[in-house]
Amino acid sequence: MGWNMPRGVLISCIVVVTALALVPLADSRYLIDISTEILVYVLFALSLNVIIGYSGNVSFGHAAYFAIGGYANAILLTTYEWPLILSFPTAVVLSGLAAAFVAYFCTRLTDIYFAMLTLAFAMLVWAIAFKWRSVTGGDDGFVGVNVPEFIDGRAPFFYFTLVIVTISSAVLWMICHSAFGQTLVAVRENITRAGFIGVNTRLMRIGAFVVAGSFAGIAGAIFAMYNRGVYTESAFWTESAQVLIMTLLGGMYSFFGPAIGAATLYLLERFANEYTQYWPTVLGVILLVIVLVLPEGLVGLAKRVRERLAGGN
């Protein structure tokens, strides 16, 4: 058991989702766009945390599954004119399969090789998207995605995103708090001991990877329709690094940490881009702060502050 959310968390979630549902009433295109994009990144970061926070491996190539979901959904909708009800699940399954394939290789190795290999595979996906011009559009990107009529419009698309991301996050919560999720934590904490008590640690790590890849695929599939296009940059390693930073900024040892990190980093980027063209430097400095001062992210910081206020020491 343990699937039930603590009441405080549940109430916070309901408040956030309700507040988001009211966003289109403000009738601001800018606000709707920002909210839609944040939701996509929230799901993307939550999915990565299944690998990092729960199974304790580092993926430096998570953008690959986001891109596969995006390309697959876009191509099936547009080139093959599939209905959304078929193209979307197919895109998600393809992302999951790709993740299973990569995990098969990566889980033969320990963490150092693991990170390098995830990056190498992601760059393979990028290389294929770049070179397979006839299918993916190459470096011009795949443009003119055929978005179904019922979500063709800012507000309808936002509600579609809100529903999918809310359901996906709930499912991820259940997965992470199921026996499977708890076993992953055991594997993270001590892989040798977990093996001794009969856990198939490799299968567990592959499982975590597949879950993470599939949900990243969902985020990618939504994003492709939102942008009406998919571009090779979405598979590039800098994109993988960005989502990794979102996850860590929020805090990887908390389920919702990555969601907070995603929203914070996204807003920071929007804000910084209005003042400077050197966003990478800002990001680099944020990263240095995380690494040297805040290894447990914003959630860890909040916890420390709360303990201090409660008069712990």
Add this chain to the structure above:
Amino acid sequence: MDMLLSSPTFVFIQVLNSISLGMNLFIIAAGLSLIFGVLRVINFAHGVFYMFGAYIMYTVAQDLELGFVTGVIAAAAGLAVIAIVVERGLFQWLYGKEHLMQLLLTFAIVLIMGDLAKIIWGTDQLSVSYPDGMSGALNLGITFYPTYRLMLAVIGPVIFIGLFLLIERTRWGRLTRAATQDMEMLSALGINVPVIYVTIFLIGAALAGVGGALAAPINSPTPGMDATIIVECFVIVIIGGLGSLWGTFVGALIYGFVFNFGSVIVPNWQDVFAFLLLMVVLLIRPWGLFGKPEREGH
């Protein structure tokens, strides 16, 4: 493809191209592998070090017209200075911490140095001319071959032998190898381990700088060149086995051949071949051709 079957000269040229490319990559990948071997850190910033090497070459040889050799030396020296600052200023705080944090630190360096390069050198593609007397081609009997590429094919093995002797045949090399085994024991014996670490990081970074400087006449320095090279280096050191000098040498050669012949057989898909090669190697030998299994629980 037809050319491969019908023309031995064409094959010969492709073999030389492969070796030349492989040896250039070896110089860079060797630095990455060396740093990993001793410090146990995967240096994502290695690509950006390489890029700085190429840019420094541009400034010294092209802009200031101080000559090619000065350019190579300046690139090595410049990266050595950067390495000392990075290692002493940032890295030393993270030894023994989680690998993830170390990876992220190197990534922060990539982001900041990438912007720095844009500020200093702009975003245009810069061109560096060949050194004097090397812009032409050399008569090898059966065919002519670009002198500069031939020189690259020779420099690689020279650096390989130098590194091999340094690590396997000197007292300092023995200490370095001991540091990878048991750093605490070594410092208990009165050896200054931090000095070993900073020196290794310096040599590794300087190799990236030299590799970038040497590649500059062929690959014009441009923003983003760091991202391509780091992935190529990763593929090479994974194929060869992390931390193994021999492995890196062989891995670089194999990569050169697969990349070059791949592009002849199916143009444009050479990157994909390199990754296929990587997968095959990992299926057969998960630790790379010359690597040793990591100890569990790290």
